[in-house]
Amino acid sequence: MRVNFTVNGRKQEADDVWEGESLLYVLRERMGLPGSKNACEQGECGSCTVRLDGVPVCSCLVAAGQVEGREVVTVEGLADYAKHREDAHPGGGCASGACGTSIDAAQRWQAKPLDGQTGEAGALSPIQQAFIDAGAVQCGFCTPGLLVAADELLERNASPSDQDIREALSGNLCRCTGYEKILDAVRLAAARQEEAV
Amino acid sequence: MATTGTPTNITQGSKTKGGIGESTLRPDGTLKVTGEFAYSSDMWHEDMLWGQTLRSTVAHAEIKSIDISEAVAMPGVYAVLTYDDLPTEVKNYGLEIQDTPVLAHGKVRHHGEPVALVAADHPETARRAAAKIKIEYAELPVITDEASATAPDAVLVHEGRDDHHIGHVPHPNIVHRQPIVRGDADEAAKRADVIVKGEYTFGMQDQAFLGPESGLAVPSEDGGVELYVATQWLHSDLKQIAPVLGLPEEKVRMTLSGVGGAFGGREDISMQIHACLLALRTGKPVKIVYNRFESFFGHVHRHPAKLYYEHGATKDGKLTHMKCKIVLDGGAYASASPAVVGNASSLSVGPYVIDDVDIEAIALYTNNPPCGAMRGFGAVQACFAYEAQMDKLAAKLGIDPVEFRQLNAMEQGTLLPTGQPVDSPAPVAELLRRVKARPLPPEQQWVTAGEQADVRALPGGLSNTTHGEGVVRGIGYAVGIKNVGFSEGFDDYSTAKVRVEVINGEAVATVHTAMAEVGQGGITVHAQIARTELGVTQVTIHPADTQVGSAGSTSASRQTYVTGGAVKNTCEHVREAVLEIGRRKFGSYHPAWATAELLLEGGKVVTDGGEVLADLADVLEDEAVELELEWRHRPTVAFDLRTGQGNGHVQYSFAAHRAVVEVDTELGLVKVVELSVAQDVGKALNPLSVVGQIQGGTTQGLGVAVMEEIIVDPKTAKVRNPSFTDYLIPTILDTPTIPVDVLELADEHAPYGLRGIGEAPTLSSTPAVLAAIRNATGLELNRTPVRPEHLTGTESS
Numbered sequence: 001m002r003v004n005f006t007v008n009g010r011k012q013e014a015d016d017v018w019e020g021e022s023l024l025y026v027l028r029e030r031m032g033l034p035g036s037k038n039a040c041e042q043g044e045c046g047s048c049t050v051r052l053d054g055v056p057v058c059s060c061l062v063a064a065g066q067v068e069g070r071e072v073v074t075v076e077g078l079a080d081y082a083k084h085r086e087d088a089h090p091g092g093g094c095a096s097g098a099c100g101t102s103i104d105a106a107q108r109w110q111a112k113p114l115d116g117q118t119g120e121a122g123a124l125s126p127i128q129q130a131f132i133d134a135g136a137v138q139c140g141f142c143t144p145g146l147l148v149a150a151d152e153l154l155e156r157n158a159s160p161s162d163q164d165i166r167e168a169l170s171g172n173l174c175r176c177t178g179y180e181k182i183l184d185a186v187r188l189a190a191a192r193q194e195e196a197v
Numbered sequence: 198m199a200t201t202g203t204p205t206n207i208t209q210g211s212k213t214k215g216g217i218g219e220s221t222l223r224p225d226g227t228l229k230v231t232g233e234f235a236y237s238s239d240m241w242h243e244d245m246l247w248g249q250t251l252r253s254t255v256a257h258a259e260i261k262s263i264d265i266s267e268a269v270a271m272p273g274v275y276a277v278l279t280y281d282d283l284p285t286e287v288k289n290y291g292l293e294i295q296d297t298p299v300l301a302h303g304k305v306r307h308h309g310e311p312v313a314l315v316a317a318d319h320p321e322t323a324r325r326a327a328a329k330i331k332i333e334y335a336e337l338p339v340i341t342d343e344a345s346a347t348a349p350d351a352v353l354v355h356e357g358r359d360d361h362h363i364g365h366v367p368h369p370n371i372v373h374r375q376p377i378v379r380g381d382a383d384e385a386a387k388r389a390d391v392i393v394k395g396e397y398t399f400g401m402q403d404q405a406f407l408g409p410e411s412g413l414a415v416p417s418e419d420g421g422v423e424l425y426v427a428t429q430w431l432h433s434d435l436k437q438i439a440p441v442l443g444l445p446e447e448k449v450r451m452t453l454s455g456v457g458g459a460f461g462g463r464e465d466i467s468m469q470i471h472a473c474l475l476a477l478r479t480g481k482p483v484k485i486v487y488n489r490f491e492s493f494f495g496h497v498h499r500h501p502a503k504l505y506y507e508h509g510a511t512k513d514g515k516l517t518h519m520k521c522k523i524v525l526d527g528g529a530y531a532s533a534s535p536a537v538v539g540n541a542s543s544l545s546v547g548p549y550v551i552d553d554v555d556i557e558a559i560a561l562y563t564n565n566p567p568c569g570a571m572r573g574f575g576a577v578q579a580c581f582a583y584e585a586q587m588d589k590l591a592a593k594l595g596i597d598p599v600e601f602r603q604l605n606a607m608e609q610g611t612l613l614p615t616g617q618p619v620d621s622p623a624p625v626a627e628l629l630r631r632v633k634a635r636p637l638p639p640e641q642q643w644v645t646a647g648e649q650a651d652v653r654a655l656p657g658g659l660s661n662t663t664h665g666e667g668v669v670r671g672i673g674y675a676v677g678i679k680n681v682g683f684s685e686g687f688d689d690y691s692t693a694k695v696r697v698e699v700i701n702g703e704a705v706a707t708v709h710t711a712m713a714e715v716g717q718g719g720i721t722v723h724a725q726i727a728r729t730e731l732g733v734t735q736v737t738i739h740p741a742d743t744q745v746g747s748a749g750s751t752s753a754s755r756q757t758y759v760t761g762g763a764v765k766n767t768c769e770h771v772r773e774a775v776l777e778i779g780r781r782k783f784g785s786y787h788p789a790w791a792t793a794e795l796l797l798e799g800g801k802v803v804t805d806g807g808e809v810l811a812d813l814a815d816v817l818e819d820e821a822v823e824l825e826l827e828w829r830h831r832p833t834v835a836f837d838l839r840t841g842q843g844n845g846h847v848q849y850s851f852a853a854h855r856a857v858v859e860v861d862t863e864l865g866l867v868k869v870v871e872l873s874v875a876q877d878v879g880k881a882l883n884p885l886s887v888v889g890q891i892q893g894g895t896t897q898g899l900g901v902a903v904m905e906e907i908i909v910d911p912k913t914a915k916v917r918n919p920s921f922t923d924y925l926i927p928t929i930l931d932t933p934t935i936p937v938d939v940l941e942l943a944d945e946h947a948p949y950g951l952r953g954i955g956e957a958p959t960l961s962s963t964p965a966v967l968a969a970i971r972n973a974t975g976l977e978l979n980r981t982p983v984r985p986e987h988l989t990g991t992e993s994s
Contacts, residue, residue, distance in 0.1 A: 034239035035232015039407040044921035075232035132226040139716025140229030141407040141457030178892030
């Protein structure tokens with residue numbers, strides 16, 4: 001079958017998709033977007049977390065056909081997504097719950113492709129930078145899913161308590177870090193966000 | 198960071214920014230946070246096929262027949278391979294004993310053993326084709342424990358064994374045995390005022406790295422193959438792959454692709470040979486990616502163990518003797534079992550002084566899943582048992598458990614049971630003092646200003662099972678000792694190629710090793726070492742491959758020590774060569790060129806007094822200096838096979854933990870509130886990475902204390918929980934805050950005085966949590982992991 005959907009702000013169509021394929025498989029093997037990871041493919045580890053119409057989901061549990069006409073944001077589009085959100089809502093806080101992106105703005109939004117030579121995007125999102133700075137990346141396999149989940153947390157809660165962070169990231173397994181540096185990274189991103197306001 | 202003790206013999210604080218001792222950031226960090234970093238499962242090639250393994254559904258059986266006809270006939274299927282398709286006489290592989298079939302032949306010995314391979318143009322086609330292969334099994338009785346393995350009429354897991362261990366084992370179903378006898382334990386026991394005996398059970402833990410076994414094999418024009426794979430040791434894989442393919446090693450070109458964690462689970466071959474076989478058969482690139490279910494069958498696990506211990510002590514708290522027997526279940530194939538036996542036995546006393554010991558460790562062949570390397574490697578199981586013993590002895594003597602440990606703590610100069618002296622700082626008592634001195638976390642953190650308890654701070658969390666009723670707190674301590682590096686006479690070397698040249702007017706260095714970066718941060722440290730030694734800012738880390746000499750394994754806490762040592766050593770030789778060029782060019786301009794103590798700092802040649810003699814760029818001009826050198830740590834010897842005596846280890850590392858837990862005694866739910874660590878790292882080359890590593894290791898120890906266990910059906914030897922739904926690893930909700938206290942007592946034998954750090958935190962974490970749960974509940978708890986039924990007395994037999 002053919003599936004049309006928007007990925008990181010770009011309209012995409014995937015052809016010859018077998019009905020049983022997951023969104024994760026389509027992203028990784030058909031779209032050349034391997035950033036969403038395949039650690040369990042059974043919805044237990046969160047390494048494949050993407051945003052589907054803004055909502056964080058395990059893309060391994062979403063059938064490819066379910067995303068017809070919908071919008072997906074992966075870790076590859078996170079920096080742009082965050083930048084756009086910042087432009088639309090300076091200060092980044094979401095106290096009123098008026099977060100997210102208007103349809104108009106989303107339609108005008110264009111993703112900037114990464115520089116394939118260095119892998120450097122124009123700039124990293126605050127949460128991506130914080131993960132690097134805090135030492136929250138070791139093997140890095142859980143990192144993309146954690147980034148998508150943590151970014152979504154900070155979008156709806158600009159100053160989360162430790163319990164809030166733990167709750168928001170409880171669906172993302174990490175085997176290397178012991179999570180302490182991941183907590184540090186989210187705190188760091190929240191603090192920098194606060195300073196920027 | 199606390200720094201005490203003897204200063205290291207290095208220039209304090211490298212003058213070049215980004216040198217050792219600084220928390221420089223990972224060079225692969227940006228790629229990893231943008232999703233651009235290429236892990237082994239991300240490989241893609243034009244026209245590639247997908248490989249699929251068919252694994253046995255039974256644990257022990259004769260294979261009567263295999264019918265592949267339906268699978269071969271499926272559209273989209275390019276190849277179906279069984280044992281009969283193996284190209285050479287070499288049909289087995291193995292780390293120490295070549296007893297593991299590439300594909301089962303005539304017999305399967307454990308649940309999930311590879312029997313056939315399929316290559317197809319879509320992973321689902323490959324899965325369906327594999328499901329169409331018909332295998333007829335005639336089941337055999339399963340051997341699952343020591344009694345069934347060593348019974349006089351026991352079926353032999355491996356008939357006709359002829360490996361070099363066979364002469365020293367009492368039964369062919371025992372892989373390896375290591376006794377250690379020192380002093381006279383029976384005589385010393387007469388001096389004991391109290392004797393404590395215990396029998397302990399350690400469950401089967403899995404490494405559960407997040408990046409599944411995967412890789413891509415691409416046939417090359419010369420009949421060879423290129424393999425991109427996640428592994429812990431490229432050259433060890435190469436040695437096992439090439440003979441099976443019938444290719445010379447230079448025709449199997451291996452490149453490390455991104456590794457999503459390892460923890461010992463990538464020391465053994467998984468899909469490497471299978472992918473190469475399919476690629477060479479089809480002439481097309483073949484990618485294999487295990488799903489999580491298959492990953493649980495795709496790698497070895499941590500040995501489950503039974504440990505029988507006896508300790509004695511005098512009234513004033515001095516240990517008199519220790520006797521123990523450690524039985525490790527190695528499963529169907531040897532993997533690293535012999536080395537694990539050596540580790541478990543030689544470290545079975547723990548970080549204590551006991552002169553009279555009688556020790557025996559064995560590993561069994563059974564029809565359970567194969568077990569081999571996992572972080573801590575035999576020392577973990579022993580630590581769980583001896584630390585439980587320490588608490589029991591202390592309780593019997595009425596002495597504080599920390600004080601009792603400190604009374605008996607090893608120090609520099611103490612002899613191990615093997616007779617080997619610990620010839621570097623051994624701050625066991627100090628590490629315990631530090632974790633004990635740390636303030637305790639506040640009580641009852643679920644109490645809020647309002648009426649409602651914050652259930653997230655309670656055992657059971659948001660399942661809202663208690664608001665504090667029935668919840669009790671407990672505190673427990675543990676300390677452990679782990680060896681660093683490969684032991685028992687193994688030639689444990691590493692190789693580093695370093696190049697320095699001028700590019701765009703700036704001197705830059707390139708470091709090329711075959712070291713597997715598995716997340717530990719070795720690549721970060723290599724760049725730091727090169728900056729410190731060569732005084733350059735720009736360091737390029739060349740991808741790890743087999744075009745350079747072996748780096749040995751990223752395991753045994755050894756890689757920063759051994760490959761870090763190799764990089765340091767090569768850099769020193771490169772520096773000398775650079776200075777030689779400088780002397781040739783500029784020697785006549787300044788008398789200081791003739792002195793030996795010249796350094797490279799900040800892109801300049803300087804005297805040890807800091808006087809600048811020349812710019813590095815001017816010295817080199819268009820010359821490049823490149824050297825590839827091997828480097829070795831101190832040699833070790835094998836343990837005597839009868840007495841266990843011998844200087845078998847390279848180095849030791851020590852960590853201590855304090856665990857604070859809260860237990861809902863009604864439901865048997867445990868919440869670990871805090872797990873604090875103190876560890877001696879010798880020298881922290883990258884403090885941020887050191888702390889992260891210690892926290893990660895601690896968390897894996899927590900996992901096997903309260904949740905992680907591969908459950909094998911004792912009747913059928915089948916794995917019952919091969920998924921993340923049923924094999925639980927700690928989430929961020931299960932993991933407490935982990936404060937880390939780092940000591941830096943230099944080991945003068947090691948590069949920069951460093952100690953390997955990866956495994957030590959995994960040792961004492963588990964017994965500390967167990968001690969805390971015992972402290973909270975008053976239960977004896979002689980097995981790990983502890984599950985709710987063990988705490989509520991509702992365990993069904």
